[in-house]
Amino acid sequence: MLQSHTDNRRTIGSYWEASVPEPRLDRQLIGNALFDVAVVGAGYAGLSAALKLAQAGVSVCVLEVEHVGYGASGRNGGFCCLGGTKLNERQLIRAFGLEEARKFVAFQVAGVNLVAHRLDSWGVDADRHSKGEVFLAHRPKDTAGLQSEGAFLKETFGIKTRYLSKDDLDAEGHGGPGFHGGLHVPYGFALNPMAYVQALAEQVRTAGGKIFGKSPVTALSQDGDRWRLETGYGLVRAKKVVLAGNGYAREDVPKWLHGRTLPVMSSIQVTRPLSEDELSAQGWTSDTMSADTRILLHYFRLLPDRRFLFGTRGGIFENEPSLAAMRKRARSDFENMFPAWAHVEAEFSWYGHVCLARRLTPFVGEVPGMAGVYAAMGWHGSGIAMASISGEKIAGLITGKLRREDLPAPLQRPFARFPLPGLRKLYLQGAYWWYGIKDR
Numbered sequence: 111m112l113q114s115h116t117d118n119r120r121t122i123g124s125y126w127e128a129s130v131p132e133p134r135l136d137r138q139l140i141g142n143a144l145f146d147v148a149v150v151g152a153g154y155a156g157l158s159a160a161l162k163l164a165q166a167g168v169s170v171c172v173l174e175v176e177h178v179g180y181g182a183s184g185r186n187g188g189f190c191c192l193g194g195t196k197l198n199e200r201q202l203i204r205a206f207g208l209e210e211a212r213k214f215v216a217f218q219v220a221g222v223n224l225v226a227h228r229l230d231s232w233g234v235d236a237d238r239h240s241k242g243e244v245f246l247a248h249r250p251k252d253t254a255g256l257q258s259e260g261a262f263l264k265e266t267f268g269i270k271t272r273y274l275s276k277d278d279l280d281a282e283g284h285g286g287p288g289f290h291g292g293l294h295v296p297y298g299f300a301l302n303p304m305a306y307v308q309a310l311a312e313q314v315r316t317a318g319g320k321i322f323g324k325s326p327v328t329a330l331s332q333d334g335d336r337w338r339l340e341t342g343y344g345l346v347r348a349k350k351v352v353l354a355g356n357g358y359a360r361e362d363v364p365k366w367l368h369g370r371t372l373p374v375m376s377s378i379q380v381t382r383p384l385s386e387d388e389l390s391a392q393g394w395t396s397d398t399m400s401a402d403t404r405i406l407l408h409y410f411r412l413l414p415d416r417r418f419l420f421g422t423r424g425g426i427f428e429n430e431p432s433l434a435a436m437r438k439r440a441r442s443d444f445e446n447m448f449p450a451w452a453h454v455e456a457e458f459s460w461y462g463h464v465c466l467a468r469r470l471t472p473f474v475g476e477v478p479g480m481a482g483v484y485a486a487m488g489w490h491g492s493g494i495a496m497a498s499i500s501g502e503k504i505a506g507l508i509t510g511k512l513r514r515e516d517l518p519a520p521l522q523r524p525f526a527r528f529p530l531p532g533l534r535k536l537y538l539q540g541a542y543w544w545y546g547i548k549d550r
């Protein structure tokens with residue numbers, strides 16, 4: 111049942127906010143506090159680091175601008191799947207060698223398993239469904255690429271992919287005039303992302319970690335043998351710091367971050383529940399998580415209550431005309447891809463930031479030149495599994511249980527700065543234009 115909340119959270123109008131019970135609001139940090147570790151950001155990465163640290167007996171706090179799940183962890187599509195980089199497997203092999211690429215793929219699988227294990231062991235259902243995900247060829251010519259990709263993943267990484275012809279797609283409830291073949295990847299499942307992040311936060315509190323809401327970190331500086339984190343009404347002094355702001359991170363906290371990430375918008379619409387007749391009219395009855403083969407991809411799935419979630423890239427600017435254009439484009443894509451549902455209204459529509467990096471891989475490690483400050487960010491739009499496991503690994507680096515070289519090589523590279531960072535939005539505009547042409 112949908113919920114209506116009366117608290118003073120800064121809401122964004124998402125379906126997830128309405129689909130979970132009233133969350134607990136953590137109090138604001140007021141005054142001075144000492145902790146061993148201070149984590150910046152209450153999403154999957156920051157909370158996962160805090161949980162592991164608190165369980166190891168480390169005194170840890172999480173400082174959050176708004177509330178748990180305010181960032182992408184409470185806004186995403188709920189595809190708990192492989193990913194975390196924009197490099198494909200062949201590019202990973204070229205850049206890091208086969209062994210490291212295999213290690214990285216195994217790390218992604220471990221991330222998915224970690225989230226499943228957490229939900230099971232905490233007794234959280236989070237509306238799980240879907241066994242793996244399906245990538246759908248949006249042009250007939252893309253079916254050959256999907257088949258060879260499937261064979262490559264099987265041979266090189268042991269991923270048991272399955273190719274689906276157009277007939278298979280129709281038979282399995284992935285109908286639609288724009289889908290010509292599919293590749294099923296057997297890893298991953300769908301979940302309610304807000305239910306997961308709230309359950310994670312509750313585990314942090316139970317383990318003794320402190321979470322402070324409405325406590326934006328506005329400055330980070332060295333203070334003797336500690337780091338000093340200033341928030342609106344408070345000050346934390348901590349021996350170690352974890353930066354986990356991802357697409358919501360401030361570029362000046364710390365200054366090292368300036369120009370090293372590219373926050374990009376992704377947008378989601380969720381329809382009203384569809385009737386059985388409407389589902390049959392489109393030929394879409396599968397609840398398997400799906401995405402198309404466009405570079406500017408669309409991701410979609412039928413939710414357990416028969417609503418349809420449809421996600422796509424966002425716009426460039428966050429002003430109202432630009433956001434309105436983004437909603438219009440997303441709606442038009444939805445109607446083109448699911449013509450039988452052109453009359454079905456979207457009851458929820460929202461967007462959020464994902465975090466890209468210049469070299470297209472995440473960074474999980476100690477920030478160069480800032481001993482004791484760690485970062486875990488840059489999941490390239492697939493962070494449910496990746497941020498969760500990487501947060502745990504950061505805790506391992508902090509407690510000394512893990513060495514940097516234990517991580518897959520693609521995670522070890524600190525972010526490089528974008529050339530002329532002030533022009534990042536222009537690069538993005540150019541890239542969208544070019545990818546749009548390639549996708550046609």
Ligand SMILES: Cc1cc2nc3c(=O)[nH]c(=O)nc-3n(C[C@H](O)[C@H](O)[C@H](O)COP(=O)(O)OP(=O)(O)OC[C@H]3O[C@@H](n4cnc5c(N)ncnc54)[C@H](O)[C@@H]3O)c2cc1C
Binds near residue numbers: 153188493
């Ligand atoms: C619309 C959308 C759809 C997506 N769909 C999927 C999907 O289906 N599957 C998937 O795997 N991934 C998806 N993602 C990506 C995924 O949600 C993110 O990669 C993941 O949630 C990142 O987690 P995080 O903890 O690193 O960052 P976030 O969840 O973004 O959390 C960062 C937090 O840090 C806080 N913060 C930032 N700066 C400060 C500061 N100075 N002081 C205090 N707090 C600060 C922010 O308020 C925020 O709450 C999607 C993202 C979006 C936006």
